[in-house]
Amino acid sequence: MPRPLFDKIWDAHVVRSLDALDVVYIDRHLIHEVTSPQAFDELAARGLELFRPSQILATADHNVPTLNQHLPIAEPLSRSQVDKLTENCQKYGIELYGLGHERQGIVHVIGPELGLTQPGLTMVCGDSHTSTHGAFGAVAFGIGTSQVAQVMASQCLLLSRPKRMRISVEGELRPGVTAKDLILYIIAQLGTGGATGHFVEYAGSAVRSLSMEGRMTVCNMSIEMGARGGLIAPDATTFAYVAGRPFAPQGAAWDDAVAYWQTLYSDEDAVFDTEFTYDAAAITPMITYGTNPGMGIAITGHVPNEVPAAEAESFDKSLKYMGFERGESLLGKQIDYVFIGSCTNSRIEDLRAVAAYVAGKQKAEHVAAFIVPGSKQVEQQAIAEGIDKIFAAAGFELREPGCSACLAMNEDKIPAGAYCVATSNRNFEGRQGPGSRTLLASPLVAAITAVQGRIVDITQYLN
Amino acid sequence: MEKFQTLRTSGVPLPLENIDTDQIIPARFLKATTREGFGTNLFCDWRYNADGSPKPEFVLNDPRYQGQILVAGKNFGCGSSREHAAWALYDAGFRAVISSYFADIFRGNALNTGLLPLQMSDEVLARLLAAIEADPTLELVVDLPAQTLAVPAWGETFSFAIDPYKKECLINGYDDIDFLVNQKSAIAAFEKQRAWTW
Ligand code: SF4
Numbered sequence: 139m140p141r142p143l144f145d146k147i148w149d150a151h152v153v154r155s156l157d158a159l160d161v162v163y164i165d166r167h168l169i170h171e172v173t174s175p176q177a178f179d180e181l182a183a184r185g186l187e188l189f190r191p192s193q194i195l196a197t198a199d200h201n202v203p204t205l206n207q208h209l210p211i212a213e214p215l216s217r218s219q220v221d222k223l224t225e226n227c228q229k230y231g232i233e234l235y236g237l238g239h240e241r242q243g244i245v246h247v248i249g250p251e252l253g254l255t256q257p258g259l260t261m262v263c264g265d266s267h268t269s270t271h272g273a274f275g276a277v278a279f280g281i282g283t284s285q286v287a288q289v290m291a292s293q294c295l296l297l298s299r300p301k302r303m304r305i306s307v308e309g310e311l312r313p314g315v316t317a318k319d320l321i322l323y324i325i326a327q328l329g330t331g332g333a334t335g336h337f338v339e340y341a342g343s344a345v346r347s348l349s350m351e352g353r354m355t356v357c358n359m360s361i362e363m364g365a366r367g368g369l370i371a372p373d374a375t376t377f378a379y380v381a382g383r384p385f386a387p388q389g390a391a392w393d394d395a396v397a398y399w400q401t402l403y404s405d406e407d408a409v410f411d412t413e414f415t416y417d418a419a420a421i422t423p424m425i426t427y428g429t430n431p432g433m434g435i436a437i438t439g440h441v442p443n444e445v446p447a448a449e450a451e452s453f454d455k456s457l458k459y460m461g462f463e464r465g466e467s468l469l470g471k472q473i474d475y476v477f478i479g480s481c482t483n484s485r486i487e488d489l490r491a492v493a494a495y496v497a498g499k500q501k502a503e504h505v506a507a508f509i510v511p512g513s514k515q516v517e518q519q520a521i522a523e524g525i526d527k528i529f530a531a532a533g534f535e536l537r538e539p540g541c542s543a544c545l546a547m548n549e550d551k552i553p554a555g556a557y558c559v560a561t562s563n564r565n566f567e568g569r570q571g572p573g574s575r576t577l578l579a580s581p582l583v584a585a586i587t588a589v590q591g592r593i594v595d596i597t598q599y600l601n
Numbered sequence: 602m603e604k605f606q607t608l609r610t611s612g613v614p615l616p617l618e619n620i621d622t623d624q625i626i627p628a629r630f631l632k633a634t635t636r637e638g639f640g641t642n643l644f645c646d647w648r649y650n651a652d653g654s655p656k657p658e659f660v661l662n663d664p665r666y667q668g669q670i671l672v673a674g675k676n677f678g679c680g681s682s683r684e685h686a687a688w689a690l691y692d693a694g695f696r697a698v699i700s701s702y703f704a705d706i707f708r709g710n711a712l713n714t715g716l717l718p719l720q721m722s723d724e725v726l727a728r729l730l731a732a733i734e735a736d737p738t739l740e741l742v743v744d745l746p747a748q749t750l751a752v753p754a755w756g757e758t759f760s761f762a763i764d765p766y767k768k769e770c771l772i773n774g775y776d777d778i779d780f781l782v783n784q785k786s787a788i789a790a791f792e793k794q795r796a797w798t799w
Contacts, residue, residue, distance in 0.1 A: 153784065153787055153791040154784070154787055156766070157765065158764060159766055161781070161784055161787075161788070163792070172632075173682070173683065173684070175635075176634070176636050179634075179635065179636075180778070184778065189785070189788075200628075216632060219632050219634055222634050265682055266680065266682040266706060280682035280706055281682060281709075282682055282684035282687070282706060282713060283684040283685075283710075284776065284777070284778075288777050291778050292778075292781035292782055292784065292788060294788055295777075296780060296781060330676060331619070331675070331702055331704070334704060334705055361680075361706075364679060366705055366706075430619050430679070448618070448675075448723070448727075449618055451617065452617045452618040452674065455617065545623075545628040545681075546628060546629065547629055547632070564681075566621045566623040566624065567623070567624060567646065568623065568624075568627055572627075572651065
């Protein structure tokens with residue numbers, strides 16, 4: 139029977155089935171300081187062993203400062219949470235790339251970068267953006283803390299098989315249109331709940347032509363339309379990216395792995411529960427105007443005038459929070475902050491794109507622009523390439539790795555009422571600090587906005 | 602996890618769509634390393650002013666609403682995977698949430714916390730919201746074994762869907778860990794035969 143890619147991977151991981159639920163084996167488990175402490179407590183309270191410690195990798199990212207990481211964390215609660223992770227990892231023998239480690243970084247940036255993320259694997263993390271790893275053709279998804287404890291105790295989860303959706307984007311993206319615009323466009327079409335209950339496969343020539351970094355950006359935001367996860371069939375681009383990384387298979391094992399990975403695609407006649415096809419040429423640079431990632435428009439477009447009656451209350455509440463009106467254009471709106479970072483867009487390719495634009499330019503005086511690399515390795519690479527100097531000359535501040543203003547658990551908060559163009563994935567009320575107003579966009583849009591100081595039709599400003 | 606069988610209470614209406622887990626419990630409160638105490642900060646930024654004083658217009662500050670069921674707009678619990686959102690609702694005294702659509706991870710987290718996600722049609726949800734706003738004491742009766750939500754004042758009963766295994770777990774207060782740990786020998790055997798070892 140022809141199967142979608144998702145089913146090939148899922149089926150290969152079913153230990154046993156009971157009625158509607160499968161016991162699904164998990165190959166890799168990533169943990170971080172925020173959603174793991176209660177899971178470790180759960181194990182301890184039940185007197186359970188950690189089943190497969192070598193299949194867990196830990197890092198500190200959500201709650202860490204992005205300045206002076208060599209000093210002890212000043213904020214006591216953050217420090218205690220990070221200390222707790224260190225303690226637990228020592229106690230259970232888990233590899234930890236903590237603060238100060240050369241491999242530390244945002245969990246979804248370091249997995250791929252270290253070659254830990256590979257085609258055909260099942261991967262979980264107590265974080266909804268675990269879908270990022272699907273870019274490699276892995277079944278990767280976020281879980282809650284109770285499930286973190288389950289995986290720790292058994293290396294398995296009890297799950298119902300999600301429905302399968304395929305989203306194809308065919309054709310060529312226009313100049314200035316990036317992977318981020320592509321996914322913001324899709325989410326704007328489907329809405330925040332549009333893929334609930336589904337696992338999404340992204341396909342089509344526009345998706346295949348994306349770099350691994352671009353594919354990660356796309357898969358990362360799958361959860362923003364409610365999907366359990368997103369994935370892309372692995373191909374030569376994938377194999378070339380994984381090859382030679384620290385955890386990648388070597389020698390004969392590499393050949394075996396590639397031979398297996400080449401079987402990972404949706405069969406020609408595979409049936410999907412839901413299918414959508416979009417034309418790449420219809421996608422323009424995007425920006426969000428509201429308080430969920432589905433509220434996105436072409437940067438030159440207008441905030442919708444009409445919405446269904448049932449949504450009106452939420453819609454107007456959202457616009458009021460953002461200080462925007464129905465039907466208006468965002469062009470010309472002054473911006474206070476530009477944040478380039480998060481697991482969506484903080485990889486070296488993102489930093490290069492920003493640097494390529496801002497080289498020889500200056501940020502607008504009234505804008506505070508900061509860049510938070512996704513990992514220590516990205517930071518080191520940026521320094522090695524001299525990108526740090528370009529940022530400094532342009533007035534952009536390059537910080538140390540972490541989640542930072544993506545969720546503002548640390549000090550990196552946007553003040554109430556201020557507008558921030560961010561390359562992250564969520565524009566929820568207060569996401570970047572109480573009262574903060576977030577406009578999601580690509581790194582290129584963020585860079586141009588920082589220089590212009592206001593929202594512009596970026597296609598007029600491309601280098 | 603506490604057992605859940607029946608619940609007779611009133612509802613607290615929150616008729617907004619796409620309520621995300623950042624609103625249910627903002628990230629800055631996720632620094633705790635235990636499960637308890639999140640209820641105080643439930644819906645913090647909607648519930649309190651910056652100086653900590655309560656916003657009188659927010660429903661949780663309205664003394665007329667004392668029930669244990671949150672009745673919320675479509676696509677409840679979207680966004681982050683933080684189970685803290687379910688813990689905060691539970692800690693604040695809620696035992697069920699009614700909506701016409703739940704985000705997947707939230708639904709799972711709620712079930713693992715002992716909080717029942719109760720999905721109704723858009724139409725029933727709209728009727729419930731209107732009726733509760735008109736009469737904050739309107740009685741709602743949840744019968745988990747029978748999978749029903751009754752509104753005695755209307756003389757109507759609505760059934761809801763739940764995975765049969767999850768239903769048993771809630772009724773008995775069991776969770777997946779117990780089940781999975783008992784599968785360890787099958788899991789170890791599976792590990793030996795799987796094709797990929799790199
Ligand atoms: S960068 Fe943001 S979205 Fe990504 S893992 Fe960190 S907090 Fe979550």
